[in-house]
Amino acid sequence: MLLQQLTNGLMLGSGYSLVAIGFNLVFGVLGLLNFAHGGVFMIGAYVGVVLIVIFKFNIYLAILGSMVVCSVLGLVVELLAFRPIKKEHHLAPLIATIGLTIIIQEAAIKVFGPETIGFPKTVEIQNFNLGPVRISSVQILIFSTSILLMMGLHFFIKLTKVGKAIRATAEDSQTASLLGVSINQITVLTFIISSALAGAGGVLIGLNYNSVHPFIGMNMVLKGFVIILLGGLGNVTGAMFCGLILGMIEVLSVAYLSSSYRDAFAFLTMLLILVIRPSGLFGLRIHER
């Protein structure tokens, strides 16, 4: 049973990682905790359902479609909640994104209704037995998508010229702009990438858990916050691994302790990390801002 529980945790965690990577990217590059990430995630899930139900897309096209729509939404978030806000006050953009999330949420309630909906059964889910452990095709898809996207992002940032520009902006945006990097373009690109990831995450997680409603973004974003603290602020690889770790902590605490404290364990872990190792498990130094 332990093996199945560990697998459960890994699968749950890969879902969290997918959302946390994008969240962490924005924080690393722009120093912004983008709470609208949760709203984008939720819209991504709804877009997936709409594409499958109304336009009869298959799951892969639905993921792509959702990524496209969410990229546009990410652009809107940047234009509304980031660019016009004065950066003198650290927290102003953060609060603006919280406000935007609430607007997105209310809009979703108006358009889609507040009830929980599931993905239609036309999307085939197969189950596999790997030895004593049972996994579904969606879970494998989530896991591999997380890893692929993380690796893709990692190489993009490490090897391409644009990736270099992103790293430069993350390190010191003023100097980077003096050296010719267009900060606006990099900001927009960061938001677009992060929102596309959120969109993909929304479809996959919505499909796996068969629960899409206007409030799913809030919980995800809180977990995302825990993950980036665990993994080291701004560290994308760290976010990936710590997403998996968080998933396992949650599942194991439910399996062997008590489910009522599922979220409490997640946040307790966050508190412990903040006390014992504030730079996170994978962080190298604390960012000064």
Next chain:
Amino acid sequence: MSKRCYLLTIFLFVTWILHASFATAQVSGRSVKMGAMLPLTGGMASWGKNQQIALEIAREEINASGGIGRVPLEIVTYDSQGDPKEAINVVKKLTQIEKVFIILGPTTTSECEVVFPLANQLKIVIVSPTSAAPGISGKNRPWPFRNSRTSDKKMDPAIKKWIDYYKIKTAVIIYDAKDALAKSEATLVYPPILIKYGIKILDNLTYVTGDIDFSAQITKINHLSPDGILIGGNPVEAANIVREARRQGMKQAFIGGGSTCTADLIRLGGKDVEGFFSGTHVWIERPDARMQKFVKNFMDKGKTILAGQKPDSGAVCIYDSVYITKEIIEKAKVTNRPDDLEKDREKIRDGWTNLTDFPGITGLTTMDKFGDGAGDNYVLMVKNGEFVTVK
């Protein structure tokens, strides 16, 4: 006086007497006000939305046929968010500011626990169409009522039929630790019934409202290998619990409390919930003309771009509650004059207290001495995507 004058006076006098007697027998005022407290936002929002649609249908039907005692019905709705703290504010507003005759709601047992004593204090009838944890009304006589059935009444016959149908000897209970009704079902209602029928309870597991991942709990249950599993909680989580169980290869039978007996369970659970049992007093597919007319109106009115859904028990019972109150107002000659507010509210209280065999769309409804509904109950099972009765 001249003869003409005399006749005129007699004529005016008779007219005045007729008018006066008319006025005392008829409901006066611009509108008859009923209050409603619904969870329009928050986790119970779909319950609130469904009840809102049902109230709108009732109001339109009643006003189309002349209103209550020929005065239009007005339903004042406030959002209690499913939150006991907000529920208190709403009850006060409806009673003291809107001055309604009756409050329909709240939906959750958690809210009832705090507003029922308040209703007694404020002396206003409050009727929950959904709360089902045993004992809540009994503790708070005489103003609160529940036009629902408490879990023990519904689940005893349901569990018995479930055990016989699936030949169950051992069971596991999984419930929502955050929800007052689920907790009451899992800890107070199910165990005595199971013990009565000789079933061994292997374990109690929990989750919390809003959980989407049940893999840990299901793996645990799979390990215990019970014959059957009882769920206490709302239909969204119940459907996903069954789904996860089927995904992990479990074939066991499931049964859930009355709150799982809704179209949501089937919509989210699909093929996985075939054979799911429940006990309820609201059978949507009941072949009754008025019920089916209501269901059709409801589905037409409630469409969003993705889901056009069937009513749940809250919608059906709140619809009945409006009609019950209408009949009480007319029969007890409620006057609707501002000075008579207290007396009118008492008349409504007495009407509900003595309610016997009212022909609602749920069937015959009676209020027992604890203020809880008594009447027909059904044991239902999901078959081919619908709830059907179990013989």
